[in-house]
Amino acid sequence: MLLVLSAEQKAHLGCLPQGTAAVAELGRLAVELLRRGAAPRACEAAARKLNIDVDAVQRAVEGLTYLLTESSKLMISEIDFQDSIHVLGFSDELNKLLLQLYLDNRKEIRSILNELAPKLPSYHSLEWRLDVQLASRSLRQQIKPVVTIKLHLNQNEDQTAQVLQTDPSTLLHLIQQLEQALGEMKTNHCRRIVRNMK
Amino acid sequence: MRFRFCGDLDCPDWVLAEISTLAKISSVKLKLICAQVLRDLLGDPMEYEKILKLTSDAKLESGDVKATIAVLGFILSSAAKHNVDSESLSSELQQLGLPKEHASGLCRSYEEKQSSLQDRLRACSLRLSRLGSVCWRVDFTLSSSELREVNEPLIHLNFNLRDGEHGETAAVPMVLSAEKFRVLLAELKQAQALMNTLL
Numbered sequence: 001m002l003l004v005l006s007a008e009q010k011a012h013l014g015c016l017p018q019g020t021a022a023v024a025e026l027g028r029l030a031v032e033l034l035r036r037g038a039a040p041r042a043c044e045a046a047a048r049k050l051n052i053d054v055d056a057v058q059r060a061v062e063g064l065t066y067l068l069t070e071s072s073k074l075m076i077s078e079i080d081f082q083d084s085i086h087v088l089g090f091s092d093e094l095n096k097l098l099l100q101l102y103l104d105n106r107k108e109i110r111s112i113l114n115e116l117a118p119k120l121p122s123y124h125s126l127e128w129r130l131d132v133q134l135a136s137r138s139l140r141q142q143i144k145p146v147v148t149i150k151l152h153l154n155q156n157e158d159q160t161a162q163v164l165q166t167d168p169s170t171l172l173h174l175i176q177q178l179e180q181a182l183g184e185m186k187t188n189h190c191r192r193i194v195r196n197m198k
Numbered sequence: 199m200r201f202r203f204c205g206d207l208d209c210p211d212w213v214l215a216e217i218s219t220l221a222k223i224s225s226v227k228l229k230l231i232c233a234q235v236l237r238d239l240l241g242d243p244m245e246y247e248k249i250l251k252l253t254s255d256a257k258l259e260s261g262d263v264k265a266t267i268a269v270l271g272f273i274l275s276s277a278a279k280h281n282v283d284s285e286s287l288s289s290e291l292q293q294l295g296l297p298k299e300h301a302s303g304l305c306r307s308y309e310e311k312q313s314s315l316q317d318r319l320r321a322c323s324l325r326l327s328r329l330g331s332v333c334w335r336v337d338f339t340l341s342s343s344e345l346r347e348v349n350e351p352l353i354h355l356n357f358n359l360r361d362g363e364h365g366e367t368a369a370v371p372m373v374l375s376a377e378k379f380r381v382l383l384a385e386l387k388q389a390q391a392l393m394n395t396l397l
Contacts, residue, residue, distance in 0.1 A: 127323075127324040128324060129323055129324040129325075134392070134396070135389075135392050137385055137389075140392075148324060148326070150324055150326075163326060
């Protein structure tokens with residue numbers, strides 16, 4: 001699969017200076033941008049060191065970032081990557097440098113991109129208590145067991161808690177259903193899929 | 199193998215694995231580390247540097263130190279949870295492979311603090327909300343825009359609730375007439391009588 005670069009992106013990458021040391025430096029900046037977010041001071045420092053305009057550095061770094069993320073996202077092969085950047089008309093040395101940059105950082109960029117997927121609230125912990133209701137305003141002399149559960153959930157560093165109440169027979173039914181769900185993993189169908197995924 | 203301190207279930211694999219790490223520490227130092235872990239379980243801050251110093255002789259890595267603290271915390275809180283006496287705990291720990299002096303040292307520390315540990319666990323049990331305080335005020339309404347002579351008493355009640363772990367306070371204010379208040383008081387007195395029969 002080839003990467004298709006729009007005209008604007010080609011212009012951004014066209015700002016890349018021709019020296020390999022400079023491109024290596026900008027590549028490092030691009031990876032840092034992906035790891036930690038925008039760092040305008042680092043761009044200014046690089047611009048001063050390489051004697052280029054700050055805006056050009058900014059655009060070039062952004063272009064490189066786009067190139068790296070798209071290639072890592074699509075997991076394109078070396079040959080496809082080389083063909084995609086061939087259209088930019090860089091020297092062979094530069095192309096090799098960019099390819100090396102892509103291959104070195106591919107795994108890390110993929111793990112960063114992995115965290116950007118939307119997440120549902122996930123389980124954090126569970127507290128429970130077992131009570132027996134003996135009387136209420138309307139009825140005395142009762143015996144009614146009640147299980148109160150507080151489910152703590154995590155969603156993007158937000159902690160929420162849900163309070164649920166049930167009687168023991170519903171709780172047993174719930175446990176039975178969950179055990180059945182776990183048991184599904186042992187069926188032939190699931191085993192076949194898991195084997196093929198590995 | 200069923201263990202009472204695990205709630206009549208099998209002992210977790212990770213606990214079994216860490217028993218050998220516990221055996222590497224001398225029994226005297228283990229008792230001191232137990233004291234620190236008990237402090238943490240009872241809510242006081244644990245002095246981690248002391249534990250590091252005590253484990254330095256046994257040449258444990260930082261991961262092993264944390265595992266030791268975790269295992270001790272599990273054993274002590276689990277034993278308190280299932281109300282295991284220290285004799286049974288000692289024999290069960292020896293069955294798991296902990297040397298006799300280590301087990302008896304651990305169980306002696308456990309026995310001293312067993313009831314305070316259980317009180318603390320009782321206090322930490324799930325509770326949806328607690329009543330913090332009640333404030334009240336009795337007013338007497340003279341007149342209003344609807345009626346010139348009202349002449350009725352009015353009660354303002356404010357319940358301050360404390361929510362569990364976050365310590366957030368919520369205030370529930372309400373206004374009651376004299377009859378409503380009498381009904382509320384009568385019902386609450388009946389509930390109190392019922393609670394007293396259970397205590």
